[in-house]
Amino acid sequence: MIEPRVTYDPVADAAYIYLTREIPAGGVTKTVPVDPIAIGGMVNLDLDANGVIVGIEVLGARSKLDPDLLPGQ
Numbered sequence: 001m002i003e004p005r006v007t008y009d010p011v012a013d014a015a016y017i018y019l020t021r022e023i024p025a026g027g028v029t030k031t032v033p034v035d036p037i038a039i040g041g042m043v044n045l046d047l048d049a050n051g052v053i054v055g056i057e058v059l060g061a062r063s064k065l066d067p068d069l070l071p072g073q
Contacts, residue, residue, distance in 0.1 A: 008061060008070045015061035015070060020054045027054060039064075 005018040027048055034043040042059040058064050 006069050006071060008072060010072065013059070013061055015058045015065055017056040019056070023054050
């Protein structure tokens with residue numbers, strides 16, 4: 001089982017949740033935005049060539065994620 005890994009940029013208030021060990025260069029072939037109005041923020045799902053979600057980008061992360069998930073908080 002792969003444990004998700006989170007990186008966080010406090011200046012941009014953006015978090016990235018890796019759902020795979022590594023995402024190689026070119027490993028994301030499609031980014032699907034989640035309706036920002038429905039969730040009150042911006043979240044993007046990154047998919048590989050097989051349509052598998054490999055990562056999740058969360059903008060405005062401090063207001064959308066538990067602070068314990070954000071490294072350095």
